Amino acid sequence: MQKITWIEVDLNAIAHNLKAVKRKVGSETKILAIVKADAYGHGAVKISQTLVDNGVDMLGVAFLAEGIELRKNNINIPILILNPVLSEQIEDVLKYSLGVTVCNLDIAKELSKIAKRYCRNTRIHVEIDTGMGGAGVLPDKVLSFIRELQLIENLEVEGVFTHFNSSEEKDKSFSHEQNKIFKAAVKELKDEKIKIPLIHAANSAAILDLPDSYFNMVRPGLILYGIFPSIYVSKNIDIKPAMSLKTRIINLKRFDSGSTIGYGRTFEILKQTTVAIIPVGYKDGFSRCFSNLGEVLINGKRSSIIGRVCMDRCFIDVSNLPDVEIGSEVVLYGNQNNETISIESAAELIGTIPYEIVCNIGTKVPNRMYK
Incomplete structure (x- = not known):
């Protein structure tokens, strides 16, 4: 049947934009591509397949169901659920081999219990709340929280991250402050000989304007789709609308x-x-x-x-x-x-x-x- 109203998505533009981000952040920095909300309306499965084909390291989703959809469509690279999950969802987290954000010890213990049954470790990331006011662990509690996590069997603390709440705004001072707080928390972990493989903070706007926030992984979202987050961000990147x-x-x-x-x-x-x-x-x-x-x-x-x-x-x-x-x-x-x-x-x-x-x-x- 002839389409009367339709969305066109240029997958070549997606591939082009991923390469542009890689050039921007450098070859040593991993890419966690955000494909939540059905890849910002572009279609998560097709977009994820294109990103995988072009060498993305990890995919980020907001909710369990989004991760399951990708697994059911043969997307096999690491996927991180960025929001906390409920205890009744943990079985599926393990079943579909998804990484998960943990900010609660009770959930961590539930994860451990079910991970034992599956005879495998669960990859977890800990969000540090540097000012977003979300579900993350407060900076002064991070060290003790991760020490407790390390005592729980079958959990692998793969990453820590934070999220900037105003990096796309004209005034970037609070983003710089958040980055400073996050750096201090990461340093505290390092000083205590706690090794965390993946450290990430930079969203699309921070990739454009806050190179000091790259660490060893970044989380591009909107710029992968060829769209700038606001009029206040640098346009010094070659991206194409998809x-x-x-x-x-x-x-x-x-x-x-x-x-x-x-x-x-x-x-x-x-x-x-x-x-x-x-x-x-x-x-x-x-x-x-x-x-x-x-x-x-x-x-x-x-x-x-x-x-x-x-x-x-x-x-x-x-x-x-x-x-x-x-x-x-x-x-x-x-x-x-x-x-x-x-x-x-x-x-x-x-x-x-x-x-x-x-x-x-x-x-x-x-x-x-x-x-």
């Missing part, structure tokens, strides 16, 4: 002056106008905030969204396009001829973050095409 959102015109209609368009009659026609209808709306993750504000690309030219974005349609002023027709391709995000509507510019326009844009459409547009 995702486009496209649809087709399903109706054309000419309106005279005085007509109104869409719910709430928020747009009034002031001169004879040709309006195209496209079958995309907020059910597809295309924000209502683009009402009377956003643009799309048709025949390589920008055309304005008029009226409110509806649940399953938008109205486009195509009066400036003499050769438009029903069935013409429309690009909501991406390139067409020499014009581009980037995820970053769209996010800035409506006052949100690029992460929200890609995750919204990625989970709601069922048709995904890879090239």
Whole structure:
């Protein structure tokens, strides 16, 4: 069946971006690629396969189910669950050979008990809370916590990590402070002869702006998909956007002056106008905030969204396009001829973050095409 609305994902761009990150951080630094939230809406299985084929060291997911999906699709490299797990999930952690974040000794003991049954060690990472306010262990408790973990059988403390809460902001001072706290905690472990193989802190923004936070592994997410986290990060890396959102015109209609368009009659026609209808709306993750504000690309030219974005349609002023027709391709995000509507510019326009844009459409547009 012909797709009317679809996402295009360029796997060559993903491979290109991974290589760009490797060049940025150096060959000695391992890459833990973040593929949570269905690889930020790009499709976790296909993206993970591409990353594995291009030499990524480890994959990071948010939840157990995401890790299981990858294992069931023959992704066999190390996978780390970044959020804590519940006791009833531990059996599957072992069954699918997943690494897990541990911040609680009771969970660690449950892991040990089931790991014994499987006759193997479980790889664990300990999150250090340097300011995120999340599930991590506080810095002054890290040494004692890891000492306790070392006494528990069948657990291998493979890594420690922290997460920056504002590395994409203009003011990076708190990120520097977090890094300083994390470094001190890591040094304390080293001084006590506690060897931790993997130390990681840098997310996408920190990879771009905080080279002092690389340690021996980094966690790129958004930049792997060719998107910059904010306007305040360095653009000194060659990345290519991987995702486009496209649809087709399903109706054309000419309106005279005085007509109104869409719910709430928020747009009034002031001169004879040709309006195209496209079958995309907020059910597809295309924000209502683009009402009377956003643009799309048709025949390589920008055309304005008029009226409110509806649940399953938008109205486009195509009066400036003499050769438009029903069935013409429309690009909501991406390139067409020499014009581009980037995820970053769209996010800035409506006052949100690029992460929200890609995750919204990625989970709601069922048709995904890879090239």
